Amino acid sequence: QVTLRESGPALVKPTQTLTLTCTFSGFSLRTSGMCVSWIRQPPGKALEWLARIDWDDDKYYSTSLTTRLTISKDTSKNQVVLTMTNMNPVDTATYYCARTSFDSWSFDLWGRGTQVTVSS
């Protein structure tokens, strides 16, 4: 059974750096073709893709957020970590991680999400 679970702080202050961890099971990022993405959703708004990391350590970032994002993986722990710098209240959202299809970029399995509020 494949599961993903996001974890991180529920509250961050403006200008701080957010670090989120996706811990997964049922697949391995050592396996060719496996990828994990981060996606967020502000309250009442649409989904926004943020970043993706592949089994071979290739990384992709949203063009609009590329200067603020870093994605990395720890295959021994089955974890993917996303950092986002210079947090702003507009970054308040639910952040999801999702297993991602290598070629079609579809997100076939999602975590339950973690709510992050940016406020002083």
Place this chain on the structure above:
Amino acid sequence: SYELTQPPSVSVSPGQTARITCSGDALTKQYVHWYQQKPGQAPALMIYQDSERPSGIPERFSGSSSGTTVTLTISGVQAEDEADYYCQSSDSSSNYYVVFGGGTKLTVL
């Protein structure tokens, strides 16, 4: 920036057919995937690559493509199908990788 356009809302009675469209200039060259999101839950993949249905997704969900418009069709709509639906496309060869539509609220009357 590239955009996918969905109607904000669609309403149907139980047992009827709901059609949700997703339009974008590049959709003649790219696949679209569809997600269902119920309140307080994570999205779930319902259709991938325009018309493929993941295992476990009911047959009443189907997808089709024509030109720059892709359509999610839900036949014999049930009350449990009431949710937000998002289309998504991607193009790794361009300066964007992933884009989501704005979402469509399906209301079952």
